[in-house]
Amino acid sequence: MTKPISKSKIVLAGESPLVDDLAALCVDAGHEVCIYLVEELADQASLRKLAEDAHTAALAFDVMFESLETKRDLVRTLDRSLPADAPLLTACLSVSATQVAAWAEHADWIVGFGALPPLAKGSLVELALPLQGQAVTLGKARAFLEKIGLQTAIVQDMPGLVLPRIVCCLVNEAAYALTEKVAEARDIDTAMKLGVNYPHGPLEWGDLIGLDVVLAVLRGLHEETGDDHFRPAPLIKQLVRAGRLGKKTRRGFYEY
Numbered sequence: 267m268t269k270p271i272s273k274s275k276i277v278l279a280g281e282s283p284l285v286d287d288l289a290a291l292c293v294d295a296g297h298e299v300c301i302y303l304v305e306e307l308a309d310q311a312s313l314r315k316l317a318e319d320a321h322t323a324a325l326a327f328d329v330m331f332e333s334l335e336t337k338r339d340l341v342r343t344l345d346r347s348l349p350a351d352a353p354l355l356t357a358c359l360s361v362s363a364t365q366v367a368a369w370a371e372h373a374d375w376i377v378g379f380g381a382l383p384p385l386a387k388g389s390l391v392e393l394a395l396p397l398q399g400q401a402v403t404l405g406k407a408r409a410f411l412e413k414i415g416l417q418t419a420i421v422q423d424m425p426g427l428v429l430p431r432i433v434c435c436l437v438n439e440a441a442y443a444l445t446e447k448v449a450e451a452r453d454i455d456t457a458m459k460l461g462v463n464y465p466h467g468p469l470e471w472g473d474l475i476g477l478d479v480v481l482a483v484l485r486g487l488h489e490e491t492g493d494d495h496f497r498p499a500p501l502i503k504q505l506v507r508a509g510r511l512g513k514k515t516r517r518g519f520y521e522y
Contacts, residue, residue, distance in 0.1 A: 271324045271410045279316060279340055280304055280329030280357065283514060287385035288327060295414040307336060313343060320347035325410055328356040331482040337361070338369050345370040353407045355379045359430050359479060360486035363396035363423045373398035377407040380427035382475050387415035394423040425486035434483040437472035441499035444469065451519050469519040473512030481506050
């Protein structure tokens with residue numbers, strides 16, 4: 267039987283808002299949380315401090331999606347530093363868990379996860395075991411996530427997993443429709459909310475997730491499969507280049 271992780275130190279490194287959402291859930295559950303945001307990870311002093319914290323951590327999250335080079339460096343730092351029995355949960359929105367595990371010396375302690383912000387109690391987190399993984403690590407990660415109030419589902423390992431893949435494809439199709447002047451942004455969103463009872467229209471959903479995250483998922487899927495169905499809409503790429511990432515920068519498809 268998998269021994270659950272008791273109240274202990276959790277390391278979170280990567281991109282907002284998912285890092286912040288996970289941190290709030292961990293703190294509510296009584297864990298000590300060490301947060302390292304992406305802008306700090308280029309600093310050598312911060313990386314040394316990250317390694318020191320990881321030495322005594324019970325579990326770590328890699329929440330990096332946009333830069334694979336930065337993600338690889340982060341994973342290798344955590345892999346070298348974590349105790350032997352500490353799972354490393356890696357966000358596999360833009361890359362598979364199997365690919366991440368190939369970067370690590372302790373590949374059997376890596377578990378892929380996928381979730382879309384905002385993340386709160388009761389939200390879904392998908393988990394995927396890399397080919398090099400082991401069931402005991404998956405069980406330990408799943409028990410931890412459920413203990414902090416999240417629901418979990420086990421899925422096959424693939425960039426984007428299930429929910430992020432499908433939602434980001436919806437955002438992409440809506441961006442193409444907007445570019446082709448099929449309808450205005452609010453009309454596209456209203457049609458989807460009223461027509462299929464979505465909680466958000468696809469364009470406002472993209473703004474809520476972060477268009478940089480949407481782009482990372484689409485690029486990961488396109489590179490992995492070669493299928494043009496996943497080719498990112500030029501409008502999404504342009505908005506990301508302009509720093510208009512959605513709600514977190516107060517401007518994306520909409521202004522906030």
